[in-house]
């Protein structure tokens with residue numbers, strides 16, 4: 396079967412599909428026929444840098460999410476033909492991920508999917524919408540009366556978060572560092588703020604802040620929060636991964652709460668709630684581009700260049 400395999404830092408020009416052995420189902424690890432997958436910023440980070448980390452099992456097939464059908468299973472909860480999705484939990488880092496035709500995936504990270512959406516739209520959902528869902532409801536405790544500020548709103552995760560919050564009835568404000576992208580935010584019925592300097596505190600306030608730029612702007616985001624508000628750091632788009640010299644006493648304003656979300660622990664319950672919400676509110680993920688698996692190199696090049704919306708790959 397065909398797969399993308401990384402052994403070391405890999406230039407996008409060197410991406411190629413190679414032949415590897417088709418895996419076999421084993422107890423706890425059903426065999427999934429991949430139907431499609433969304434591409435994520437973290438796979439770009441893996442390819443250009445993280446691949447050298449000790450905790451990455453090399454060679455590795457990348458890809459932290461997929462939708463597919465069970466091809467073969469030795470486990471009661473999964474039978475041939477079941478529609479499933481999987482994400483995170485070591486996928487594409489500690490065991491082979493979705494950039495391949497078939498994958499064996501652990502049952503604790505394999506979820507039944509009940510949705511009539513087509514594969515292209517389904518493929519855009521699992522990781523992005525689950526992360527948005529967890530950040531907004533588990534961490535920010537979002538309610539319809541809230542004003543939500545989404546920092547880095549034109550990422551796939553930003554769009555999904557704005558869509559979910561808007562459907563709930565929140566006031567939603569999104570930031571972008573590119574003036575020409577402001578319309579993507581206003582087209583969703585949200586307010587757009589240009590944030591080219593990473594300094595918007597004092598210009599805008601909200602009681603819930605979703606930080607997708609990360610440590611680069613988190614201090615400023617904390618100062619955008621009303622007293623009693625919550626800021627959740629979920630993204631690292633700004634390319635800074637640590638808050639160096641962070642002084643929590645002085646830099647977290649009194650009465651403001653700081654939290655973070657890590658999408659490593661999805662559950663069937665969360666996946667069910669998420670698809671139900673998407674269905675009830677008729678949400679469609681914003682797909683920037685869709686590629687066939689044979690054109691994976693083009694997909695990776697598009698990701699590198701930067702594309703508006705989620706990139707999906709269909710087998």
Ligand SMILES: NC(=O)c1ccc[n+]([C@@H]2O[C@H](COP(=O)([O-])OP(=O)(O)OC[C@H]3O[C@@H](n4cnc5c(N)ncnc54)[C@H](OP(=O)(O)O)[C@@H]3O)[C@@H](O)[C@H]2O)c1
Pocket residue numbers: 434435436437522523526547548549550551552553571572573576607608628629630631632633656657658659700701702704705
């Ligand atoms: N905590 C978790 O478990 C978790 C889970 C999923 C994703 N994430 C993180 O969430 C972030 C978004 O992920 P994604 O997959 O949705 O990303 P994505 O769709 O690949 O978005 C990347 C795009 O965001 C845009 N962007 C907006 N503001 C930016 C800024 N200030 N600096 C750099 N780029 C900016 C860039 O396009 P323009 O420059 O053209 O605007 C870039 O092409 C990433 O940092 C990712 O690692 C975290």
